[in-house]
Amino acid sequence: MIEIKDIRKAFEGRDILLGIDGTFQKGETSLIIGGSGTGKSVLLKCMIGIIKPETGKILYDGRDFHSSDEETRKAIRREMGVLFQGGALFDSKTVEENVRFPLDMLTEMTESDKLERVNFCLQRVGLENAGKRMPSEISGGMKKRVGIARAIVMNPKYLFCDEPNSGLDPLTSVKIDDLIKEITDEYGITTVVITHDMNSVMGIGEYIMFLYKGRKLWEGDNTNITYSNVEELNEFLFANKLLREMRK
Numbered sequence: 001m002i003e004i005k006d007i008r009k010a011f012e013g014r015d016i017l018l019g020i021d022g023t024f025q026k027g028e029t030s031l032i033i034g035g036s037g038t039g040k041s042v043l044l045k046c047m048i049g050i051i052k053p054e055t056g057k058i059l060y061d062g063r064d065f066h067s068s069d070e071e072t073r074k075a076i077r078r079e080m081g082v083l084f085q086g087g088a089l090f091d092s093k094t095v096e097e098n099v100r101f102p103l104d105m106l107t108e109m110t111e112s113d114k115l116e117r118v119n120f121c122l123q124r125v126g127l128e129n130a131g132k133r134m135p136s137e138i139s140g141g142m143k144k145r146v147g148i149a150r151a152i153v154m155n156p157k158y159l160f161c162d163e164p165n166s167g168l169d170p171l172t173s174v175k176i177d178d179l180i181k182e183i184t185d186e187y188g189i190t191t192v193v194i195t196h197d198m199n200s201v202m203g204i205g206e207y208i209m210f211l212y213k214g215r216k217l218w219e220g221d222n223t224n225i226t227y228s229n230v231e232e233l234n235e236f237l238f239a240n241k242l243l244r245e246m247r248k
């Protein structure tokens, strides 16, 4: 479980996050949604420790990340898997080497154990035959799968995905969403996904936090999100013409 309490952040005197609270449960796929520039990525960066918030706490199963000593922060970081926007694969490394990278950097595992773990993760994301290929030789959807395999290779307790569907067609997006949700359920991970994608919101949003201009204006799930009275949320949700028509 990850709890965030009163997270505030400003850049050059401009308030970006104005006191965000929320709880992301173990074994659930939680979404942070909102329009462009509302602070979703800044919040995610605070959570993974790239940015230090001015105030507030981020508790990883009760451990306060930002006020812990370096040793504890390192330990918590090792429990995080991150799927970066665009995949962030190394172009000069094969798929297998990309997935193995965290094991090389952070563990003392033997070569054969690493290979076994990499093969397991590639198989889990449906890429068992792609290990020797280069990122330039695979599709966008496959690249996301490689990114997911790399994010889970260290067996994380916490998984963060920044816009996992960006650049994908709708069908591939749904497959990536389903994979993230399946992995979350299967391994009991606390998963936090940033998205704009309404299919994701309706499909996998077990907990949804809506940010607007640095504030949390609504929280709930995909069963009650379309019934909210929050005007800003409805504007965001029903910006899509098709959904607006369906609502009528």
Ligand SMILES: Nc1ncnc2c1ncn2[C@@H]1O[C@H](COP(=O)(O)OP(=O)(O)OP(=O)(O)O)[C@@H](O)[C@H]1O
Pocket (backbone or CB within 6 Å): 011, 012, 016, 034, 035, 036, 037, 038, 039, 040, 041, 042, 043
């Ligand atoms: N390092 C930084 N220095 C100064 N301003 C920043 C920095 N990082 C983000 N910002 C500003 O914070 C605001 C929120 O940015 P953020 O990237 O969190 O938005 P977002 O909700 O993720 O948007 P999008 O959906 O377009 O990615 C933006 O106005 C952005 O310019």
